[in-house]
Amino acid sequence: DVKVTQSSRYLVKRTGEKVFLECVQDMDHENMFWYRQDPGLGLRLIYFSYDVKMKEKGDIPEGYSVSREKKERFSLILESASTNQTSMYLCASSYGPGDHGEKLFFGSGTQLSVL
Amino acid sequence: DAKTTQPNSMESNEEEPVHLPCNHSTISGTDYIHWYRQLPSQGPEYVIHGLTSNVNNRMASLAIAEDRKSSTLILHRATLRDAAVYYCILRDAYNTDKLIFGTGTRLQVFP
Numbered sequence: 001d002v003k004v005t006q007s008s009r010y011l012v013k014r015t016g017e018k019v020f021l022e023c024v025q026d027m028d029h030e031n032m033f034w035y036r037q038d039p040g041l042g043l044r045l046i047y048f049s050y051d052v053k054m055k056e057k058g059d060i061p062e063g064y065s066v067s068r069e070k071k072e073r074f075s076l077i078l079e080s081a082s083t084n085q086t087s088m089y090l091c092a093s094s095y096g097p098g099d100h101g102e103k104l105f106f107g108s109g110t111q112l113s114v115l
Numbered sequence: 116d117a118k119t120t121q122p123n124s125m126e127s128n129e130e131e132p133v134h135l136p137c138n139h140s141t142i143s144g145t146d147y148i149h150w151y152r153q154l155p156s157q158g159p160e161y162v163i164h165g166l167t168s169n170v171n172n173r174m175a176s177l178a179i180a181e182d183r184k185s186s187t188l189i190l191h192r193a194t195l196r197d198a199a200v201y202y203c204i205l206r207d208a209y210n211t212d213k214l215i216f217g218t219g220t221r222l223q224v225f226p
Contacts, residue, residue: 043202045215090158106157108156108157
């Protein structure tokens, strides 16, 4: 089975801290995604990546950056955490371009609280 | 991006069929219809997808209207483990590989 692993299930940080959320997939997927999920707003796409060192902005990239130095790892970075970034963060991966029916595989999520 | 409309919540009894509707009146010819579900405290998981024809797999069936402006996810016999939020999503085959999620339908299943 495909496994997408997020490094932390729960995380508590202080305002202004630099925060790293790590995601690793074990199926050699080319595409990786970061979403955030908030009550009443559903899942919103922050950033995604088609390949190593490539990144694309999603719908809400402000306040975030990403890093993809290796194919299996996609990191979400909050340069200076703020309270409005308190949320559930979900990482996902998929095989790659060309297969238009491809599935996304999600991790279990990281619940980040910024105090 | 084309949008989908789903009811906020639905209820079912165990062992009964469940029909979860989705409207997508602005769907384009290249949009695939995807369904995901999210169990409590988990990330979303893929359920089924289709383009024009009805689809079946071990989890569910997908019925697509002839004009493709709506679709229905069918759970043939609901179980307590099917209680989840179900998302209907359109995926543009020629745009990018990203999926745009809405707020979904929360399905409650009663014993």
